[in-house]
Amino acid sequence: MTRILMLSTALSAIALPALAETLTIYTSQPQEQMTEVIAAFNEAHPDIQVDLFRSGTTEVMAKLQAEFAAGNSPADVLLIADAVAMTQLKADDRLLAHPDAPVQGIDAALLDADAMFFPTKLITTGIVYNTTLVDTAPTSWADLAEPQAAAQTIMPSPLYSGAAAIHVGTMVQQPEFGWDYFEALADGGAVAGQGNGTVLEAVARGEKAYGVLVEYMAMNAKAQGSPVDFVFPSEGVTAVTQPVAILAQTDAPEAAKAFVDWQLGQAAQEQSVAQGYFPLVAGMAAPEGYPDAASLTIIGADNAALLSDGEAVKMEFADLYGG
Structure with missing residues (x-):
């Protein structure tokens, strides 16, 4: 013992x-x-x-x-x-x-x-395009709303992607865009996929000529030889952290x-x-x-409004593009 x-x-x-x-x-x-x-x-x-x-x-x-x-x-x-x-x-x-x-x-x-x-x-959202389908690169968000471009545009859905939810919510807060901008895209034939990966795949394969996309996906795909390039639109980019x-x-x-x-x-x-x-x-x-991050124009957002209006924004988007 x-x-x-x-x-x-x-x-x-x-x-x-x-x-x-x-x-x-x-x-x-x-x-x-x-x-x-x-x-x-x-x-x-x-x-x-x-x-x-x-x-x-x-x-x-x-x-x-x-x-x-x-x-x-x-x-x-x-x-x-x-x-x-x-x-x-x-x-x-x-x-x-x-x-x-x-x-x-x-x-x-x-x-x-x-x-x-x-x-x-820092993750920004801008425009990706297929370099084999597009002769003149877009320079602005307004370019996507032109009928010929809208018909060949795909974007991620805020019903799936957090970055897309912030992008759409931020854009509709801007007087120069608002829901009129997304209605013009929808009227021109733009479609919504699910997440950002869906957008990149569609543009890289040539199913669509233009996409709304987070920059790193486009830049990484370009570096790996995919026929895509990325534009930081002249009006500015939306951003998430x-x-x-x-x-x-x-x-x-x-x-x-x-x-x-x-x-x-x-x-x-x-x-x-x-x-x-x-x-x-x-x-x-x-x-x-x-580019140097300091050189970017970040489109400002009212975060309190993004929070309070989040579900309404998703419902409005779904009405335009399907859920």
């Missing part, structure tokens, strides 16, 4: 290694990119296993809300191209604050004042904070540039072939 007690005491004095944590991430970032992200994150944090659910922002949010309604979600971290959805989750007390996140070098205007979610990159956040009900808060911190760090920002994104950290160069 004495020997057993002594052995038990000796074992209790040994510091056992911490069990590896599992981190569940819900995201709208493309699968192949997230594979690279997770591999790079695990180089820095090999003890954290990452489980992934990936779909369009709207489907990610629908899954999350259904899980909340059922009682809980397995998600620990959310990484989506929709600051408006993050704002709603914050208002619903679904996010965990992370005031110690390393935000040095990031424009304070892009940061949530309560440190509930954080921008990870692909924020990352920790869910309040996470059972792995330290692993979640580690992922957020890594996303905001130098290694992740360099990876973002390599994947074709504008960097958020000051002093970092944009990907090859991109």
Whole structure:
């Protein structure tokens, strides 16, 4: 008995290694990119296993809300191209604050004042076109509304894509565009696909000559030899920052904070540039072939209106283009 007690005491004095944590991430970032992200994150944090659910922002949010309604979600971290959805989750007390996140070098205007979610990159929406079908490249959003161009235009649907929801919501706030612009496109024969991937495929295959698309998809496809090019329209571009956040009900808060911190760090920002994104950290160069981010005209949006009008915008869009 004495020997057993002594052995038990000796074992209790040994510091056992911490069990590896599992981190569940819900995201709208493309699968192949997230594979690279997770591999790079695990180089820095090999003890954290990452489980992934990936779909369009709207489907990610629908899954999350259904899980909340059922009682809980397995998600620990959310990484989506929709600051408006993050704002709603914050208002619903679904996010965990992370005031110690390393935000040095990031424009304070892009940061949530309560440190509930954080921008990870700058993603703009402009015009992609097929270089074998188009002799004269468009230069403006107005060019797409011309009847010949509209008939050959495809755009992502805000019913599926968070970036598309922000793009449409932002454009209809502008007096020079409004719903009249989208009605003109629809009257001219423009169609809506699902997400941005659908748009790129249609334009790259020559099914459509023009598309409304996030810039990195077009620029990456061009670099890989696809017959496409991208235009930053003269009136300006709409933009999202692909924020990352920790869910309040996470059972792995330290692993979640580690992922957020890594996303905001130098290694992740360099990876973002390599994947074709504008960097958020000051002093970092944009990907090859991109303009300087500081030279872009960003079309401003009323974020409170984007949140309050979001469902109405989706319904109006569906009336024009189908749901």
